[in-house]
Amino acid sequence: MRFPYSAALCGTLVFLALADQAVADAATGRDLSRGCAVCHGANxxxxxxxxxxxxxxxEFYLIKQMQDFRDGRRENEQMSIIAETLTDEExxxxxxxxxxxxxxxxxxAK
Incomplete structure (x- = not known):
């Protein structure tokens, strides 16, 4: 079965994802990551x-995983607690x- 609107829908979703990521600020993320360094390293x-x-x-993968931890779709003893305090912008x-x-x-080497 073919879905004639699937290509347009996919294009729209990609556009929205990219537009959403455009407001991300790597410098702010670097500052926020200090709390993550204990487990995930400073680098x-x-x-x-x-x-x-x-x-x-x-970016897409990291956003998805953190949102899943925050929203309870993915569970980890530490990450679930940490992620529940994060905003979408963070x-x-x-x-x-x-x-x-x-x-x-x-x-x-061979």
Whole structure:
């Protein structure tokens, strides 16, 4: 079954997501991230095996995950509590900061 409006809908959703992210402020996110550094490191690299790396993740992914923690769609003993206090603007700013960190990958030698 084909949905003739699906392409237009997808385009609209992408536009809205990008417009929403446009108000994100990476500098504010950097300031907010000081509280995240204990688990996620000052550079966005997790400080323990159970703490994910946030550096270099896409803004969309980070926003979605933090909103899911905040809204109860995703649960973690610590993140659920921390995220419940975050506003949408703070989430966007944190995502802007972590996604702006550039990471590199080095393949192992043969």
């Amino acid at each position: 966005g690299i997790g400080t323990a095996p159970n703490n994910p790396n946030l550096a270099g993740q896409t 989430i966007r700013s944190l995502a802007a900061w972590y996604s702006s960190i550039k990471i590199t990958v080095e393949l192992p």
